[in-house]
Amino acid sequence: MNVADPTEELVSHKDPQHHITSPATYYLIFGVLLILTAVTVGVAFVDLGRMNTPVALAIAMSKATLVILYFMHVRHSTRLTWVILIASFMTVGILFVLTLADYLTRGLLTY
Amino acid sequence: MSDTQPHHPALKHHFEDLGQQHEASTLGMWAFLTTEIMFFGPLFFAYALYRSQYSEAFVEASHHQNWKLGVTNTAVLIFSSLTVAMSVYFAQKNRHKALVVALALTLVLGIAFLGIKAIEYHEHFEEGLFPGSHFTYKSPLAPRVQMFFVLYFVMTGLHAVHMIVGIGIFTWLLIRARRKEFSLEYYGPVEVSGLYWHFVDIVWIFLFPLLYLVGRH
Amino acid sequence: MTTAVIDVPEIPEVEKTNYLNQEFGVMSWLLTQDHKRIGILYLLSVTVMFLLGGFFAVLMRLELVTPAGDLFSSDTYNKLFTLHGLVMIFFFLIPSIPAVLGNFILPIMLGARDLAFPKLNLLSWYLYMIGTAFSLVVVLLGGVDTGWTFYTPFSTSFSNTHVVLMIIGAFVAGFSSILTGFNFIVTIHRMRAPGLTWFRLPLFVWAMYATSIIMLLGTPVIAITLSLVAIERLLHVGIFDPAIGGDPLLFQHLFWFYSHPAVYIMILPAMGVTSEVIAAFTRRRIFGYKFVAFSSLAIAFLGFLVWAHHMFVAGISVYSAMIFSLLSFLVAIPSAVKVFNWTATLYKGSISIQTPMLFALGFIGLFLIGGMTGLFLATMGLDIHVHDTYFIVAHFHYVMVGGSVMAYFAGIHYWWPKITGRMYPEWWARVSAVLIFTGFNLTFFPQFILGYLGMPRRYHAYSPEFQILNVMSSAGASILAIGYALPMIYFAWSLKFGKAAGNNPWGAAGLEWQTTSPPPTENFHTTPVVTWEAYEYRPEWGGSNV
Amino acid sequence: MIDDFPLFPESASTVSGSVDALYFFLIAVCGFVSLVVIILIIFFAVRYRRTADNQIPVEYKEPKALEIGWIIAPLFPMMIMFLWGAKVYFTIARPPDNALEVYATARQWMWKFQHVGGQSEINELHVPVNRAVKVLAASEDVIHDFYVPAFRVKTDVLPNRYSTTWFQATKTGRYHLFCAEYCGTQHSGMIGWVTVMEPAAYQQWLAGGVTEGTPGALGKVLFEKYACNSCHNAESGSRGPALDGVFGKPVSLRGGAIVRRDENYLRESILNPQAKIVEGFEPIMPTFKGQVNEAELIQLIAYIKSLGASTEGGGPATPAKGVDGATAPAATAQPGSAASPSLPAVQPGVAPAPDARGSASGVGTEGSGSSVVREAKRP
Ligand code: HEA
Ligand code: HEA
Numbered sequence A: 001m002n003v004a005d006p007t008e009e010l011v012s013h014k015d016p017q018h019h020i021t022s023p024a025t026y027y028l029i030f031g032v033l034l035i036l037t038a039v040t041v042g043v044a045f046v047d048l049g050r051m052n053t054p055v056a057l058a059i060a061m062s063k064a065t066l067v068i069l070y071f072m073h074v075r076h077s078t079r080l081t082w083v084i085l086i087a088s089f090m091t092v093g094i095l096f097v098l099t100l101a102d103y104l105t106r107g108l109l110t111y
Numbered sequence B: 001m002s003d004t005q006p007h008h009p010a011l012k013h014h015f016e017d018l019g020q021q022h023e024a025s026t027l028g029m030w031a032f033l034t035t036e037i038m039f040f041g042p043l044f045f046a047y048a049l050y051r052s053q054y055s056e057a058f059v060e061a062s063h064h065q066n067w068k069l070g071v072t073n074t075a076v077l078i079f080s081s082l083t084v085a086m087s088v089y090f091a092q093k094n095r096h097k098a099l100v101v102a103l104a105l106t107l108v109l110g111i112a113f114l115g116i117k118a119i120e121y122h123e124h125f126e127e128g129l130f131p132g133s134h135f136t137y138k139s140p141l142a143p144r145v146q147m148f149f150v151l152y153f154v155m156t157g158l159h160a161v162h163m164i165v166g167i168g169i170f171t172w173l174l175i176r177a178r179r180k181e182f183s184l185e186y187y188g189p190v191e192v193s194g195l196y197w198h199f200v201d202i203v204w205i206f207l208f209p210l211l212y213l214v215g216r217h
Numbered sequence C: 001m002t003t004a005v006i007d008v009p010e011i012p013e014v015e016k017t018n019y020l021n022q023e024f025g026v027m028s029w030l031l032t033q034d035h036k037r038i039g040i041l042y043l044l045s046v047t048v049m050f051l052l053g054g055f056f057a058v059l060m061r062l063e064l065v066t067p068a069g070d071l072f073s074s075d076t077y078n079k080l081f082t083l084h085g086l087v088m089i090f091f092f093l094i095p096s097i098p099a100v101l102g103n104f105i106l107p108i109m110l111g112a113r114d115l116a117f118p119k120l121n122l123l124s125w126y127l128y129m130i131g132t133a134f135s136l137v138v139v140l141l142g143g144v145d146t147g148w149t150f151y152t153p154f155s156t157s158f159s160n161t162h163v164v165l166m167i168i169g170a171f172v173a174g175f176s177s178i179l180t181g182f183n184f185i186v187t188i189h190r191m192r193a194p195g196l197t198w199f200r201l202p203l204f205v206w207a208m209y210a211t212s213i214i215m216l217l218g219t220p221v222i223a224i225t226l227s228l229v230a231i232e233r234l235l236h237v238g239i240f241d242p243a244i245g246g247d248p249l250l251f252q253h254l255f256w257f258y259s260h261p262a263v264y265i266m267i268l269p270a271m272g273v274t275s276e277v278i279a280a281f282t283r284r285r286i287f288g289y290k291f292v293a294f295s296s297l298a299i300a301f302l303g304f305l306v307w308a309h310h311m312f313v314a315g316i317s318v319y320s321a322m323i324f325s326l327l328s329f330l331v332a333i334p335s336a337v338k339v340f341n342w343t344a345t346l347y348k349g350s351i352s353i354q355t356p357m358l359f360a361l362g363f364i365g366l367f368l369i370g371g372m373t374g375l376f377l378a379t380m381g382l383d384i385h386v387h388d389t390y391f392i393v394a395h396f397h398y399v400m401v402g403g404s405v406m407a408y409f410a411g412i413h414y415w416w417p418k419i420t421g422r423m424y425p426e427w428w429a430r431v432s433a434v435l436i437f438t439g440f441n442l443t444f445f446p447q448f449i450l451g452y453l454g455m456p457r458r459y460h461a462y463s464p465e466f467q468i469l470n471v472m473s474s475a476g477a478s479i480l481a482i483g484y485a486l487p488m489i490y491f492a493w494s495l496k497f498g499k500a501a502g503n504n505p506w507g508a509a510g511l512e513w514q515t516t517s518p519p520p521t522e523n524f525h526t527t528p529v530v531t532w533e534a535y536e537y538r539p540e541w542g543g544s545n546v
Numbered sequence D: 001m002i003d004d005f006p007l008f009p010e011s012a013s014t015v016s017g018s019v020d021a022l023y024f025f026l027i028a029v030c031g032f033v034s035l036v037v038i039i040l041i042i043f044f045a046v047r048y049r050r051t052a053d054n055q056i057p058v059e060y061k062e063p064k065a066l067e068i069g070w071i072i073a074p075l076f077p078m079m080i081m082f083l084w085g086a087k088v089y090f091t092i093a094r095p096p097d098n099a100l101e102v103y104a105t106a107r108q109w110m111w112k113f114q115h116v117g118g119q120s121e122i123n124e125l126h127v128p129v130n131r132a133v134k135v136l137a138a139s140e141d142v143i144h145d146f147y148v149p150a151f152r153v154k155t156d157v158l159p160n161r162y163s164t165t166w167f168q169a170t171k172t173g174r175y176h177l178f179c180a181e182y183c184g185t186q187h188s189g190m191i192g193w194v195t196v197m198e199p200a201a202y203q204q205w206l207a208g209g210v211t212e213g214t215p216g217a218l219g220k221v222l223f224e225k226y227a228c229n230s231c232h233n234a235e236s237g238s239r240g241p242a243l244d245g246v247f248g249k250p251v252s253l254r255g256g257a258i259v260r261r262d263e264n265y266l267r268e269s270i271l272n273p274q275a276k277i278v279e280g281f282e283p284i285m286p287t288f289k290g291q292v293n294e295a296e297l298i299q300l301i302a303y304i305k306s307l308g309a310s311t312e313g314g315g316p317a318t319p320a321k322g323v324d325g326a327t328a329p330a331a332t333a334q335p336g337s338a339a340s341p342s343l344p345a346v347q348p349g350v351a352p353a354p355d356a357r358g359s360a361s362g363v364g365t366e367g368s369g370s371s372v373v374r375e376a377k378r379p
């Protein structure tokens, strides 16, 4: 949850540091994203058995992580941004896990 | 109103200074993005659930996707994310011309994405894959294939709506950028709109393999 | 709307220029970005919706006086409870404390000039009004009959009422609630006055913070879920449709994923108000401040983990039912922490039982009963019997009406002097508090018995042996109606004739009592610097109205 | 039986006592806690009332132990509530193996019950006293809910699968049956009565009941009518798997998953045959969705179940020519036949009945927890 950071002192009314990411980083990330896209497509045409979906998702997640960290500047953001991000993914996680807990155990009847 | 510092025209009256205003707007956008995540979350969940239950049907359905257009669109969006990232950079560097170009490029790419999407929709429609009374697809798995297409249209449709909103926002940014409103001191709107655009990109990054590449091998 | 403007001259204590008389005219209200004026706009609109919802309730209670369904047709009755539930929840209770009191008081409590995004705040009210307009259109067109829960496949394929319009209304109203929550979070993080650290914040702020988290993370889920229902209605096929392999239970999961946390959207602000009022009328720092503060966050967090306790008999896996039952008990712990701490605050306090306190104590008692009966429902074996009976109806009215509405009234009375600069008539207010308390219990306590007897809810006609209890309930509802009507009269009266309140009529702590009543547009003449802890009472504040 | 002003519901099943006990336990605990809190509030409010306008109470140190104490303490009674509640819940969720089966079909806005003997009734349900009765229910339209307050049992009845509940009445009498899930206009009219009878009277009632033939026998007719037997017959090399004695047994599916054939599985196999393909067969079976209605579905399933019983002799598959009670298959509880108190001892198909509650057809298609394996089936 978005637990407020109790140690955060008085609200700073100072200028935030304007972190400037260099274009080189942006280009690099862009390149990696394109490569990963190609990899997803390539991998999809290879039979990995039951691993196809997990691999596709893993690649998608790495791509998302790159976008979040570099394009969205989270790497250089405040702790609060991280907390917010983690909290929201956790909430989606709760939705997935607890609902699946129902669907996946419906057939089990060994009580 | 405290007039202790020289007044930047963009400073709103209820903020102490531009720093506070900038922080507030970035935090605001992040908070907004959490709601966006929760907005798409249930759709992804529904997809995961039905995909795990009706996997053959989903494979069959996915084969009706034009994955080449899908890849193209993925590349288009990633490229637009780059231009958005660069526009933040140009704004920070006070490079007004470059900023305008980057924003315009973003717009072009966004519209291109929607155009390609429209072609795909059209194809599906022709094939009778649009759910509801137009769904004429024949197969023993037809009902579950239809389930796939309901999810497909809802998810990509919602994504497209976000793209349209994004295009609106970036048009507005473009207008302001041409008036040279942004600078290292004040580039919050570019940054914040960029966050939104990247989020929309991320959604697509997940949608692409899930909708286009199921059981391709 | 200019009626709210106060006639200044003969009462010097009322601050001369304030947010009410700085500008005049309808447009100055409709286009205002002042959080206080927006609070007032919300106050007026939710009051109208409360009356509307109450009107539906009165009609329902009238019908239920006799076992036969003789007053309305079944369809009408079904529309009545649906509209009652929808109006009360989405258009009254969810916006009530946050959008009225939160909007008005929160920025002042923080020493801020306004919320972080005043335009979005105004937009939130407009969205609320658009949502309201949709729901009113639905009422005029003949209503909707799905129950406020919109269960599929009834809502998607069988109901032939205005489900889609109603969903649009709820959807839009949902976004107004998201905007409010989002504004509060940013404001609380970024706009606190210098020196106002997290642990110097009033507990109301903590409660609103926790509420806002739920609003942000939960509301989108209901928005998309209801949209899916609407899409399914329009396309005649959708993801909940059994014909293509859809699962109606998926709808219920998604619906309650929001709607359980939503009950905490309704109760957390009420708890925040109660903390403020208890502190003010005992002149003590709330016992266990940090525990109470963190229990709000704990409720917000745990509240996301228990939703399927609404589905114990719906056909979910018995194992997951167990998990949800266990977690439902855990969510009661932070509520218990609050109740015990409020009680302990009274110990060695300096207690003055004025109207806000009367409502706040009523809140504790009724919430206690409502919450405890929540435990009955979380107990799986028992829920099988009482699920979808009047026991549930009693449970949630105890927490929502006995709890949240009581606290809302506590808050309105407590901050009325700040909002308007005038005192309400204390005697009448106490009468109303007592009427509401008695009327409430008479209305809803018999429903527990009815529920355990087995009377199902949403029943237009019922078996004759349930009649006596139903008559009691209807009688109670009429007392309740009088109890609720009184405040509307004396509040209106006080605008003109109430005695001037002064800046701090209760001798209360909190930044809002250190500015003038009503506050100036920018809330403070100089930005306050906070050097004291929360709830540090000072004898010199006295209390001009004791 | 119905007083004018009852305050407590009749308790008439084996579980109702335990639900009531649980209820009283909660009332006691919660009543006690509420009383303590309310008395303290009133006491403090009087004892510490404000005496002077500018009175400021004395500060004292807040004992942490107290705080920890009241966080921990409520956990104990709550865990008892949880465990006890779960125990009762599981009892209600799991029908005993030898329960008498009743098929319920819910529809806007009526209940239809079919007995294994073929008798069917509307908004009335007759059951013998002291005999576990399992209700297997499905809905034809929206969600309904089978609720008998006197028995303290309730289950939602869903449109896409079977729900089960069970009860064993302990007292004869007539008890309310309610639909407890809102289902549209006549929701409050979707009510009926459960009549609990002495076994002998029950037999008599069965005998007098109109029966169109047992569900099994009717199912047999349908089996021919829909030409199921063109694919499903005992001949080797037939296109579909033989269905003799399959009920309740596990089956391996294409892709390696193994599921048990319970009612929900059969239901899905007929309505949505492509969802689970039996190992060694082709997915050629057409769907019968939209052709067979809920009542017919129940009959087909009853017939397939009865095929299981045939191995124990007494072939139930005797065609029910005239389709009336008189020619009902031998193995069914012959209405009017010597009323042995141990009544329908031989129930066709009432083999150890797996609980249908959990396994969703059409939805939780994984049946008996085979979800993980199912993923593997993709080429
Ligand atoms: C403000 C709204 C609100 C609040 C705060 C709550 C609070 C709780 N609710 Fe309630 N609930 C509703 C509104 C609310 N509810 C609504 C609207 C419905 C019906 C929806 C519909 O179907 O239409 C509902 C339905 C509902 C159900 C579903 C019933 C059914 O349909 O079968 C359940 C089941 O578990 C439940 C449980 C709880 C629990 C455990 C709490 C807990 O949070 C309560 C915690 C508080 C306390 C327990 C009191 C204080 C505690 C102590 C003093 C501790 C000491 C106690 C002991 C040691 C015993 N609620
Ligand atoms: C915030 C939430 C809230 C509030 C405040 C109330 C308030 C009341 N409710 Fe409501 N109720 C719900 C939320 C709420 N309810 C919900 C969610 C449901 C479930 C719906 C569903 O099943 O889908 C429900 C269902 C419900 C039922 C069950 C219907 C059924 O299942 O068949 C009943 C029956 O008695 C009832 C009664 C009342 C009464 C008597 C009040 C009273 O407290 C109201 C008192 C208020 C007034 C009387 C207004 C004041 C009146 C005047 C000032 C004068 C009169 C004005 C005019 C005539 C214009 N409610």
Ligand code: CUA
Pocket (backbone or CB within 6 Å): D108, D109, D143, D144, D145, D179, D180, D181, D182, D183, D184, D186, D187, D188, D190
């Ligand atoms: Cu059927 Cu309610």
Ligand SMILES: [Cu+2]
Pocket (backbone or CB within 6 Å): C259, C260, C263, C306, C307, C309, C310
């Ligand atoms: Cu709940």
